[in-house]
Amino acid sequence: AKTTQPISMDSYEGQEVNITCSHNNIATNDYITWYQQFPSQGPRFIIQGYKTKVTNEVASLFIPADRKSSTLSLPRVSLSDTAVYYCLVGANTGFQKLVFGTGTRLLVSP
Amino acid sequence: NAGVTQTPKFQVLKTGQSMTLQCAQDMNHEYMSWYRQDPGMGLRLIHYSVGAGITDQGEVPNGYNVSRSTTEDFPLRLLSAAPSQTSVYFCASSYGIGGATGANVLTFGAGSRLTVL
Numbered sequence: 001a002k003t004t005q006p007i008s009m010d011s012y013e014g015q016e017v018n019i020t021c022s023h024n025n026i027a028t029n030d031y032i033t034w035y036q037q038f039p040s041q042g043p044r045f046i047i048q049g050y051k052t053k054v055t056n057e058v059a060s061l062f063i064p065a066d067r068k069s070s071t072l073s074l075p076r077v078s079l080s081d082t083a084v085y086y087c088l089v090g091a092n093t094g095f096q097k098l099v100f101g102t103g104t105r106l107l108v109s110p
Numbered sequence: 111n112a113g114v115t116q117t118p119k120f121q122v123l124k125t126g127q128s129m130t131l132q133c134a135q136d137m138n139h140e141y142m143s144w145y146r147q148d149p150g151m152g153l154r155l156i157h158y159s160v161g162a163g164i165t166d167q168g169e170v171p172n173g174y175n176v177s178r179s180t181t182e183d184f185p186l187r188l189l190s191a192a193p194s195q196t197s198v199y200f201c202a203s204s205y206g207i208g209g210a211t212g213a214n215v216l217t218f219g220a221g222s223r224l225t226v227l
Contacts, residue, residue: 033214042114042200042218043153086152090214097168098143098214100153 001026001089003101010107017074019104021087024068029091032063032070037084037103046085047072074106082108112136116201116219123191123226131186131222133201139217141204142184143168144176146197147221153200159184191226198223 004022011017023032031050035043047054049061049070060073074081086103090096117132135142143158145168155168159178173195175187184203188195202216 031214035216040221042202042221043216044218045215048215088214097155097158097166098216099155099169100145102152 001030002099003087003089005085005087005101005104007102008105008107010109011077012109013078014076017077017081017106017108019072019074019085019106020069021072021089021101022069023087023089026067026089027091030067030089031091032061032067033088033090034059034061034070034072035086035088035100037086043086077106077108079108079110082106114201114203114217114219116199116222118222119220120223121225123188123224125192125226127191129188129191131188131199131201131224133184133186133219134182135184135201135203135217136182137203137217138181139203139205140181142178143202143216144174144184144186145200145202146170146195147200148197156186156199188224191224193226196224196226 001023033048034046036046037043047059047061051063054061062071084103084105086100090098114135140161144156145153147153154170156174157176159165162178162181165176199222201219204216
């Protein structure tokens with residue numbers, strides 16, 4: 001599914017950051033997966049969800065009932081959270097193209 | 111457990127030369143894919159494979175070939191390099207259907223930086 005994210009966001013250390021991804025044409029079988037990418041590195045998996053709320057040691061993912069958007073929440077960011085964040089929407093079956101959107105560049109300042 | 115290994119890390123080619131970027135994974139993942147990332151841009155899917163012997167085109171397949179003869183390896187071939195193919199290339203893999211985690215949970219390699227002069 002096609003995704004839309006803000007191109008960039010700015011924050012300060014210690015703040016909570018919420019990055020929203022729009023995916024209006026999400027299909028019933030689609031999952032929502034978020035990745036983090038530091039410069040000169042490959043993206044790494046952060047969190048995945050299907051509906052409602054998912055939380056792990058790194059982030060929370062909020063998905064409303066209509067699933068047409070999702071919000072990645074990073075609590076109390078630090079300078080090391082400066083990165084590009086991508087949301088990926090697709091079925092978990094492994095038989096389809098996994099196409100990334102343009103991502104959100106998060107800059108955390110002191 | 112090495113994860114996804116890409117070689118070479120850096121390569122400089124002249125226009126018209128051919129080369130192969132290697133990708134190997136040791137996680138028994140069914141799904142493998144190649145992305146390119148141009149400076150300051152997002153990831154674009156080149157080719158992907160859902161298992162040995164099965165490949166398909168992504169968003170930007172022109173100028174690239176792939177094959178998947180084993181579960182572990184998924185090489186990307188540049189047939190006749192062009193300056194427009196200057197980019198960082200990432201290989202990624204995941205479990206396919208029935209895996210412990212979904213196909214969307216990709217493990218990426220460290221990338222191969224290619225410059226075509």
